[in-house]
Amino acid sequence: MSRQFPSRDQLRQSIGRTRSMAFPTTERDRERRRIIIMCLPFFVLATFAGFVPLIVMARMSLSAENLENAGWSLAAWETLLTEPVYREIAWNTLWFATVATVVSVALGVVISHVLEKYSLPLENVLVAAVSFPIALPGIVVAFMVIVLLGRQGLVTNAVAVFTGSSAIDLATATTVFGLFLGYVYSLVPRATMVLRGTYAEVDTRAEEAARSLGATPLETFYHVTLPEIRPGIVAAFILTFRSALAIFGTVLILQALAVVTLRIDYEIGVGFNTQIAGAIGLVYALFLIAFTFVGLRFVSKGTVEI
Structure with a gap:
């Protein structure tokens, strides 16, 4: 040709x-x-x-040598595809990030609805408190969870005093629950900020018409408000899910071994396997790019089916 x-x-x-x-x-x-x-x-x-x-x-x-790019080898990719531990880590990463994202977006919908639909006292203070975690690194969030739910944590010891139980037995900072709480605390503000912008464009006249026809607040939300904010929910899910996959500091400090997530720093720090770390990073980046492009197809109001 x-x-x-x-x-x-x-x-x-x-x-x-x-x-x-x-x-x-x-x-x-x-x-x-x-x-x-x-x-x-x-x-x-x-x-x-x-x-x-x-x-x-x-x-x-694809390097044949560790710690330097020299030669060519597929050994890292073969290990990534054949070793069961990496499939388990990938699965843990996906399901844990998905659950944390769903809960965070749901809470973001509730918070945005309350902030936009009701006149609250000290509303600016509430908005600042909700958005505050965005400025915190994952490591700081992890230490906050330890301060609250660790063996010497404020909540742990308060519950121990009222129940008579041991603070050691009640500590949950380094369990799956503690890690999940750290994720949600970091993700809720991101979902809320996106959804507040969506709520600002909701047609309040349609909501008022539904209420005047006898619809309850729950029916009005489900049949009128939800279809209008659905693109914002999808956008919040995309942003929050991507952020959930990028939280390394919280995992590093809390070390919830029951949910071992995908951590490139582990490959670099233990064994110094830079080839596998590079393969994990490439898969991670390509997955995020593909997920973002697929998710953006559902953001436009014209492409979201009601």
């Missing part, structure tokens, strides 16, 4: 478009140039913070 080269006319058209971008003469060309200029910082950032690390991780996963 012969290779087709661009014709002379096609080359002239390409040169003309490039020249019009560099030296615009019409308003449409000027608008295109402004868009390109505004997008350049993003492409530069994506190149050095996204594409280059992905290429390095891919090369690392």
Whole structure:
């Protein structure tokens, strides 16, 4: 099959478009140039913070030598595909992140509904309190869980005093529950911030019409409000789920061994297996990219079926 080269006319058209971008003469060309200029910082950032690390991780996963990119080998990928422990870790990561995301988004819907539909005292303080965890690193969240639910935790010792039980037996900071609580505490603000923007666009006239026709608040929410905020729920789920997969500090500190999640730092810190760490990182990044593109298909109001 012969290779087709661009014709002379096609080359002239390409040169003309490039020249019009560099030296615009019409308003449409000027608008295109402004868009390109505004997008350049993003492409530069994506190149050095996204594409280059992905290429390095891919090369690392195929390296024949540990701690350096030398030679070629598929040993890391074979280990990742054949060792049952990695399938178990991947499964734990997915189900734990999914459950934490569902609970966080559900709480985000409740909080957003209350903040938008009711006039609350000290509302600005409540909003600040809800959004505060966004600024906290995962390690800080983990220590907060320990302060509350650890063996010397405030909640643990308070319950021990009233029940007469041992604080050691009641401590749940390093259990699945403690880890789950740390995840939800970090994820709820992210879901809430997205959903509050969605609630601001809800047609209140439709809700008022439903109430005037005798619908209960629950029926109004289910039949009128929920279809309108559903795109926001999907968007919140995408953002929250991606954030759940990226929480490493909380897992590192709480060390809930009953739910061993996907941790690249474990491969780097124990055994210094950089090849497997690179393979895990590449799978992780590609999964997030694919999940995001698939999820965005359901964000638009026109594509969400009621």
